[in-house]
Amino acid sequence: MSAKRIHSIDFLRGLVMILMALDHVRDFFHNGAMQGNPLDLNTTTPILFFTRWITHYCAPVFIFLSGTSIFLVGERKSKKQLSYFLLTRGLWLIAAEIMIVGPGWTFDFQYHMIALQVIWAIGISMVIMGGLIWLPYRVIFMIGFLLVFGHNLLDPVEALHKEPFGFWWDLLHRGNFVFYPYADGRVLGIFYPFAPWAGVMALGYCLGKIFAADVSESHRKMTLIKTGTGLLILFVLLRLSNIYGDPHPWVSQKNILYTILSFINLNKYPPSLLYLCLTIGPALILLAFTEHLKSKQSHVVMVFGRVAFFYYLLHIYLIHLLCIGVFYIQGFGDKDIHSQGSPFLFRPSTLGYGLGGVYLMWILVVILLYPICKKYDLYKQQNKKWWLSYV
Numbered sequence: 001m002s003a004k005r006i007h008s009i010d011f012l013r014g015l016v017m018i019l020m021a022l023d024h025v026r027d028f029f030h031n032g033a034m035q036g037n038p039l040d041l042n043t044t045t046p047i048l049f050f051t052r053w054i055t056h057y058c059a060p061v062f063i064f065l066s067g068t069s070i071f072l073v074g075e076r077k078s079k080k081q082l083s084y085f086l087l088t089r090g091l092w093l094i095a096a097e098i099m100i101v102g103p104g105w106t107f108d109f110q111y112h113m114i115a116l117q118v119i120w121a122i123g124i125s126m127v128i129m130g131g132l133i134w135l136p137y138r139v140i141f142m143i144g145f146l147l148v149f150g151h152n153l154l155d156p157v158e159a160l161h162k163e164p165f166g167f168w169w170d171l172l173h174r175g176n177f178v179f180y181p182y183a184d185g186r187v188l189g190i191f192y193p194f195a196p197w198a199g200v201m202a203l204g205y206c207l208g209k210i211f212a213a214d215v216s217e218s219h220r221k222m223t224l225i226k227t228g229t230g231l232l233i234l235f236v237l238l239r240l241s242n243i244y245g246d247p248h249p250w251v252s253q254k255n256i257l258y259t260i261l262s263f264i265n266l267n268k269y270p271p272s273l274l275y276l277c278l279t280i281g282p283a284l285i286l287l288a289f290t291e292h293l294k295s296k297q298s299h300v301v302m303v304f305g306r307v308a309f310f311y312y313l314l315h316i317y318l319i320h321l322l323c324i325g326v327f328y329i330q331g332f333g334d335k336d337i338h339s340q341g342s343p344f345l346f347r348p349s350t351l352g353y354g355l356g357g358v359y360l361m362w363i364l365v366v367i368l369l370y371p372i373c374k375k376y377d378l379y380k381q382q383n384k385k386w387w388l389s390y391v
Contacts, residue, residue: 005306006072006211008290011298012283013065014305016058018366021315023055025362028323028344031352039265041258047355049261059118060271060279062308063197064204066122070129071208079133085389086130092390093123096313104316107345113179114188116171119312121192125201128194132202141206147199152273155247176269196270200280207284217291224288231281235274239263245274300370307373307380310391314369320346322361327351 027033036043038052074082097119103109132140151173158165158174165174167190175190182188210220235245242249250262266275290298304311327336327346338345353361380388 006291007293007298007302008287009065009068009211010302010305011290011293012287012305013062013308014301014303016061017304017308017311018301019055020058020062020312021319021365022359022362023052023058024316024319025365026051026358028319028347029326029352029361030358031350031354033352034344034347034349041253041261041265046257046261049265051355051358053264056266056268056275057279057283059121059192059197059268060200060276061283062118063122063125063200064207064280064283066126067129067201067204067206068208068211070126070133070201071205072211074133074208075212082133083130086126086133089390090123090126090128090130093119093126093309097123100313101316104313104320105344107320112186114182114186115191116175116189117191119309121194121197122201124194125198128198129201129205133205137206137209140202144199144202144206147195148203148276149273151196151199151270152245152247159247173270191269193270196276200271200276221288221291224284228281228284228288231277231284235277235281238277239274245277246272303370303374303377307377310376311369311373314372315365318368319365322365323347323351 026038032038032048038044038048041049070082070086073085077085097117098111098114101117101119102111102114105115106113132143135143154173167180170178170180170190171193173193173195175193177189177191179187179189209215210223238245239250246266248265248267250259250265253259253262264278266272266278268275293302324346327348330351332346332348332351336348338347352358
């Protein structure tokens with residue numbers, strides 16, 4: 001730990017950012033990405049399943065750690081200053097999701113499709129936290145706990161509901177790649193309903209207390225290990241029961257491997273309790289053992305963690321530009337470009353490579369981004385301009 005940064009948090013944040021790029025590279029470069037769901041046990045292979053599944057750790061861990069960082073920023077700001085920062089940064093992230101991130105995915109700057117994805121979820125959660133921080137610590141914990149541990153109580157109700165839920169309910173809780181027209185020929189897609197994610201951020205905020213200067217390293221480490229292990233035990237017990245915690249029960253498959261895949265195949269949209277237990281639990285244990293990392297490799301990972309949003313913006317545009325290059329290299333032409341209503345203009349269903357090519361492209365993306373992110377990280381350390389905390 002240093003006076004300004006907590007290295008274990010930077011390392012874990014950087015690790016999930018690197019993993020995140022794998023999933024997005026797969027979206028653009030796997031020759032089967034447009035033809036099926038990699039988590040569909042009827043059509044997937046184990047390696048394809050795990051290529052997608054491992055990236056499930058990215059969103060929950062990042063949003064959870066965002067909450068922890070909010071607590072730590074609050075250690076050196078007044079509540080009024082912190083609340084203002086959360087409100088303005090949250091609104092900026094929502095605007096960035098629509099104006100910058102979305103076109104990075106589609107290269108459609110006429111906004112035929114606007115998608116509310118993870119940056120939106122982080123932004124609206126920050127806006128909510130801008131109000132919650134005024135409440136007592138225990139109240140914030142209870143709100144986060146109820147949102148995360150209690151929202152699956154709605155699963156049976158939603159399962160019986162046969163009609164569309166409507167925009168506001170989809171935005172709050174149910175939305176799973178649902179689309180609403182917002183103008184002629186234009187749609188708004190809800191991918192990340194925000195209520196459970198706001199709960200994740202609130203609980204991450206509460207975790208920040210163990211990183212305070214007056215908490216001993218041994219107590220922090222033991223708390224992280226116990227909490228992470230407890231979440232994993234809770235996951236196993238609830239998942240075995242098939243009673244609560246995820247809308248999709250696991251079932252026996254054709255062999256033990258696929259049965260295990262069914263057991264860990266959990267609902268992300270919205271994030272179920274079991275999904276969050278299985279992703280955040282190991283993350284807390286990893287935090288406990290990475291406080292004193294000093295290797296060159298860990299430093300590389302921490303760079304990505306310190307400039308996460310900057311990296312996020314760059315990696316989308318870089319991956320898409322590389323996809324356009326592959327589009328023409330593989331013999332596709334202007335006639336193969338999709339209409340403006342498609343989320344992937346330069347993504348014919350047969351474009352791309354097998355998983356080996358996907359992994360090589362992923363490594364290439366990370367390597368290309370590292371020197372840019374390193375320079376930006378150094379610039380942030382040497383300059384204390386206010387706008388740097390927003391990028």
